[in-house]
Amino acid sequence: MSSTAAPARREFDIDRIFLGLCLVVPLAALAIFFAYPLATVFLRSITQQDGNIGVANYIQILNAPSFWRATINSLVMSLATTIAALACGLVVAYAVHRCRVPGRALLIGAVSLPLLAPSLVQGLGLIFLLGRNGILTKATGLEINIYGFWGLLIANGLYALPQAVLIIGAALRAADARIYEAAEILGTSGFRQFIDITLPNIKFGLLSAGFIIFTVTITDFGNAATIGGDYAILATEIYNQVVGQMNFNLGAVVGILLLFPTVIAFYLERVASQRQFGSVSDSAVPLVPVFTPRRDVxxxxxxxxxxxLPIVTVVIVVYGSFVWLWPYRFDLTLRHYAVKVAGGYDPLWTTVQISVIAGVIGTALLFTLGIAMQHLPRAAAKPIYFICLLPAAVPGLVLGLAYIFAFNNPILPVYVLYGTATLLAICNVTHYWTQGFLTTMTGLRQVPPTLEETASCLGASQPRLLRDVIVPYMAPTLVSVFFFMFMRSMVTLSAVIFLVTASVSVVSVSIMRLDEAGFTSQAAAYATCTMAIVVAASLLMRASLWLLKRKG
Amino acid sequence: MQLELQNITKMFGNVVALDGVSFTAAAPEFVCLLGPSGCGKTTLLRLIAGLSQPDSGRLLLGGEDLTRIPARNRGFGIVFQAYSLFPNMTVAANIGYGLKIRGAAPANIKKRVGELLDLIRLSHLADRYPYQLSGGQQQRVALARAVAVDPKLLLLDEPLSALDAKVRTELRGEIRELQKRLGILTIMVTHDQEEALMLADRIVCMQHGRIAQVGTPDELYTRPQNRFVADFMGVSNLLDQALVREWAAHLLGGVTPPDDHVACIRPEDIVIRPDLRGARVREVQFLGNLSRLQIEWGGGMLVVQETGRTTLTPGAEVGIHISAENCTWVSPQ
Structure with a gap:
């Protein structure tokens, strides 16, 4: 077992080559599929009609009253949604984590429903309830116009609620029971404890959730497309410039301008999130709420x-898809499942295919990048970390637009990707890169360094170490990242809407087309099929995680 | 097999972690790197393992320069405080992992793993997973895994610190026995002087990234070279020369220590003479098999230790005697 210096050096190089590839491949992917497309958006935004470079497009947009109306609408809508979703999120999270309420898991499941559905489902549900042919509209005889501000507010609120509950819940969980016991002994009332202890403790969590909701809302397209009516917002403005008026460069201008609020909100979110979750004490005694009738009821x-609300919207969409003629004939039927849209159910299978590719590519790239980053010095890892946070600040529509500019150009070699399921998958990976990245890094940080060091001392090379030690240890995280990418890709609309073609399309687009054409029940049928697949995927994920946990 | 460290230096930013460390050790020695936290002992062990690189200095094993060889090619065994068993592998798979990497035949791996399981008396747990084992059992598996590949050097990083007192004492004996039987050159990091005294053939006592003293446990305890070692290796009374000259001049008879050196006298080397006067008992602590007394003498306090229960009570007037052979002159740093 005497090792000589010569082979040692050679194998050493294999490790370095491997780690080098782990670093270069994901970074190259980010350069080609994130940096380059965004650069083209910027370039197009300053390319004037006469072909020269200049700010004429910006001047034209900034002088258009419609742009300012859309901007004000977007800001008002996002602020209103933020306030509403924060309030509702706090109620649910507080009930689940700090009160004794029945059906806690069910509550969490109920508010998480919108994550399993295409974002149009909230809008569809509201139309079934309160639209011109809504069941409540008919029952009450009232003339409610759900298309517009209020409908959009409810739909956006529902869409943001799961994130709000998740983040506020995490902040509420990090409580130290001893502080509350001390307050109790000092004679502090429950309400005073909430005002004086709970709220100050979760304020950065609330801020973090608020900025996330703001970003999600200002960039959302699906809800605005179904239920926004005449209430124009920036996302629909981009869509109208590009699809309605074929004015790509003006769309690019609006896209660049939309980056400002999202980047600022996203930056503030990171700051708040670090303040809230940066230093969690291990020695805290977990808080177990005691039944307090007045509070808990x-x-x-x-x-x-x-x-x-989320239960009703989802249930009514599913129910509506099986009903003969909403809201007049309620006998059950499958006739809406014979959808009258180009391609029929082909997009459903294409979307599954895209989602699997996105899951595989996304997980592989994020994992290898994470591994490489762990071997980099801090000074080198930090800028990469920062770059990986950026995709979350880019609205899906802007990213989609960027992909048209970047890839729909026959003279470039990357054109081979245009119109393929792979490009849609890569677009989704880029779109959801940040969340996947943060999850991966959290998982990697949990692998004890001594485990790697032990394996190294025993003679394991980097690839071997990965296979035998890190992948088994990280399996739950990798499964989570895969299914996160899969499920998001199944339901996303904003980024891919510009990229679909006649042969390669996705479910969200089919649902939108059906809804636009007035086939609301068929749209509901399509959405139900999608939700069935996403729910199945979610169950599969839970089963896999359970199996992994049981194996130890 | 001889390990030689030549002038090893390591910086972390502006902090000097190791400052010109040199020593040699040879099989079948058991060497303890001892010192308070932050003295550089773990850094030194990681450098020997190849898990980090020295800024300067050389590391030789059997005359071969190890400095540029990565950990995985050094062929050492390592055991950490946190057990660090692979959670996805059984006990047997953990022990056999190093052999598997080296491409050993499955039959040979099985045989070797079987021998080692017998040695650590855990044969009945071969198919269990780490989480099903107690801390002591996990650490024994980690030890078996480290020695399975016949390492040229066994490195132990505070292997007993995570265990409770009783298991720690038990495993301490087992480690010593295993090491003797295999005759592997072993280097262990510990901050526990009792552990070092019991296990080591030689102790490398470290302070602020430097070696304070190297020697056998007996040398370090009875002949510390400086105040730090005297203090760290158990309890000691440190008396400056002026005090000694006035109150116990016979300790300076025949020796002329440098001016700044102080006298180090162990508590058990001070004899209490109830028939004499000049000192007063201030406090008595009963420690089971020992009694520890604080005695006012020469304007200061002495710690004195007696075997068993003492009949003296606080306030009693006594005399004390220190014999010259029990006095070691140590440098102040």
């Missing part, structure tokens, strides 16, 4: 009222 009612 009120909170149970309030939380279930909030949770009822």
């Amino acid at each position: 009120v909170m149970t009612v309030a939380a279930w009222l909030v949770a009822l």
Whole structure:
């Protein structure tokens, strides 16, 4: 077993080559599929009609009253949604984590429903309830116009609720029971404890959730497309410039301008999130709420009222898809499942295919990048970390637009990707890169360094170490990242809407087309099929995680 | 097999972690790197393992320069404080992992793993997963995994610190026995002087990234070279020369230590003479098999240790005697 210096050096190089590839491949992917497309958007935004470079497009947009109306609408809508979703999210999260309420898991499941559905489902549900042919509209005889501000507010609120509950819940969980016991002994009332201890402790969590909701809302397209009506916002403005008026460069201008609020909100979110979750004490005694009738009864009612909304919207879409003629004939039928849209169910299978590719590519790239970053000095890892946070600040529509500019150009070699399922998958990977990256890094940080060091001392090379030690240890994280990419890719609309072609299309687009054409029940049928697949994927993920956990 | 460290230096930013460390050790020695936290002992062990690189200095094993050889090609065994068993592998797979990497035949791996399981008396747990084992059992598996590949050097990084007192004492004996039987050159990091005294053939006592003293446990305890070693290796009374000259001049008879050196006298080397006067008992602590007394003498306090229970009570007036052979002159740093 005597090792000589010569072979040692050679194998050493294999490790370095491997780690080098782990670093270069994901970074090259980010350069080609993130940096380059965004640069083209910027370039197009300053390319004037006469072909020269200049700010004429910006001047034209900034002088258009419609742009300012859309901007004000977008800001008002995002602020209103932020306030509403924060309030509702706090109610549910507080009930789940700090009160004794029945059906906690069900509550969490109910508010998470919008994550499993294409973003158009909230809009569809509201149309079934309160639209011109809505069941409540007919029952009450009232003339409610759900298309517009209020409908969009509810739909956006529902869409943002899962994230709000998740982040506020995490902040509420990090509580130290001893502080509350001390307050109790000092004679502090429950309400005072909430005002004086709980709120100050979760304020950065609330801020973080607020900025996330703001970003999600200002960049959302699906809800605005289904239920926004005449309430024009920036996302629909981009879509109209590009698809309606074929004015790509003006669309690019609006896209660049939309980056400002999202980048700022995203930056503030990172700052707030670090303040809230940066230093969690290990020695904290977990808080176990004691049954307090006055508080818990009120909170149970309030939380279930909030949770009822997503349940009702989703259930009514599923139900509506099986009903003969909403809201007149309620006998059950499958006739809406014979969809009258170009391609029929082909897009459903294409989307599954895209989602699997996105899951595989995304997980592989994020994991290898994470591995490489762990071997980099801090000074080199930090800028890469920062770059990996950027995709979250780019609205899906802007990214989609960027992909047209970057890849729909026959003279470039990357044109071979245009119109393929692979490009749509890569677009989704880029779109959801940041969340996947953060999850991967958290998972990697949990691998004890001594485990790697032990394997190294035993003679394991980097690839071997990965296979035998890190991948088994990280398996739950990798499964989570894969299914995250899969499920997001199944339901996303904004980034891919510009990239679909007649032969390669996705479910969200089919649902939108059906809804636009007035086939609301068929849209519901299509959405139900999609949700069935996403729910199945979610169950599969839970089963895999359970199996992994059981194996130890 | 001889390990030789030549003038090893390592910086972390502006902090000097190791400052010109040199020593040699040869099989079948058991060497303890001992010192308080932050003294550089773990850094030194990681450099020997190849898990980090020295800024300057050389590391030789059997005359061969190790400095540029990565950890995985050094063929050492390592055991960490946190067990660090691979959670996805059984006990047997953990022990056999190093052999598997080296491409050993499955039959040979099985045989070797079987021998080692017998040695650590865990044969009945071969198919268990680490989480099903107690801390002591996990650490024994980690030890077996480290020695399975016949390492040229066995490195132990505070292997007993995570265990509770009783298991620690048990495993301490087992480590010593295993090491003797295999005759592997072993280097262990510890901050526990009792552990070092019991296990080591030689102790490398470290302070602020430098070696304070190297020697056998007996040398370090009875003949510390400086105040730090005297203090760190158990309890000591340190008396400056002026005090000694006035109150116990016979300790300076025949020796002329440098001016700044102080006298180091172990508590058990001070004899209490109830028939004499000049000192007063201030406090008595009962420690089971020992009694520890604080005695006012020469304007200061002495710590004195007696075997068993003492009949003296606080306030009693006594005399003390220190014999010259029990006095070691140590440098102040």
